[in-house]
Structure formats: structure tokens, C-alpha cells
Amino acid sequence: MSQWVSVGDVDVTARPRGLWTVACDLLTAGAVLRISVPNLAGSEIPMWSYADGTECPPDGDPMSLIGRARCLCDKAPVGALIGKLGGSTAGAADGAVFVVGSSCIVKVGDDDAPLYLTINDEESGMSNNQGSLKVKIEQRLT
Numbered sequence: 001m002s003q004w005v006s007v008g009d010v011d012v013t014a015r016p017r018g019l020w021t022v023a024c025d026l027l028t029a030g031a032v033l034r035i036s037v038p039n040l041a042g043s044e045i046p047m048w049s050y051a052d053g054t055e056c057p058p059d060g061d062p063m064s065l066i067g068r069a070r071c072l073c074d075k076a077p078v079g080a081l082i083g084k085l086g087g088s089t090a091g092a093a094d095g096a097v098f099v100v101g102s103s104c105i106v107k108v109g110d111d112d113a114p115l116y117l118t119i120n121d122e123e124s125g126m127s128n129n130q131g132s133l134k135v136k137i138e139q140r141l142t
Contacts, residue, residue: 012081
């Protein structure tokens with residue numbers, strides 16, 4: 001039987017210094033992660049903003065007028081929480097980019113890698129973003 005062990009919690013800002021926030025410095029190859037955004041006290045859904053006056057949950061805004069093709073991850077709605085294994089804080093897609101949303105399970109590839117998280121937005125659109133999400137990261141132990 002496997003169990004989930006906390007790797008840590010990280011605050012992911014909608015306006016990072018680069019494009020990505022470092023969530024874990026180095027994860028072991030083959031590790032299985034569960035990444036989630038728990039509801040706030042009173043079951044309130046956490047929100048952040050990808051544009052002035054436009055809030056959305058970690059699953060993003062599927063009705064946004066910003067085209068997904070112009071964002072860091074074209075497979076996720078604008079405003080969604082996305083992740084990347086490998087690469088750097090400044091690279092748009094220099095690692096394996098994936099969708100997190102409110103919750104996901106992802107396996108680290110064949111090499112040790114850092115984990116980065118950010119909001120799905122245009123590279124040039126981060127300056128008007130606001131808010132942050134508290135993200136929980138767990139690893140499965142077998």
C-alpha cells in the first residue's frame with residue numbers, strides 16, 4: 001500500500017519574477033507527485049487574476065478572450081495553474097510543461113528535475129496579474 005507524504009507547500013504568485021515559481025529544487029527521477037490547491041477556510045475556492053479585474057480559480061477561465069495558443073500552455077485555459085518539470089524560471093517551455101488546475105498527479109521523468117509552477121498566461125501579460133495560490137505538493141511512497 002502506498003501513502004502520500006508532504007514535500008511542502010508553496011505560494012505561487014500570479015506575477016512571478018521570471019515566468020515560473022520554483023516549487024521544489026530537485027525531485028527524484030520516477031517520483032509520483034500529487035499537486036493540489038486546497039479550498040480556503042469555509043470551502044471558499046481560491047482565486048487569482050490573469051488580468052485587471054478578471055479573477056479565476058486554479059482551473060482557469062475557459063471563457064477568456066485571450067487565446068490559449070498565445071499562453072505558456074496551449075492545453076490549459078487562461079489563468080489555470082500549470083507546472084513544468086525541468087528547465088528554468090525564465091524559460092517558457094524548456095522543460096516538460098503540464099496542466100495542474102485544482103489537482104493533478106504527475107510522474108517525474110527519467111532524470112531528476114526541479115518543479116516549477118505558474119499561471120497560464122501570455123509571456124508579456126504577467127505584469128497585470130494579481131494574487132497567489134497556496135499549493136500543496138505530495139509524493140507517493142511505496
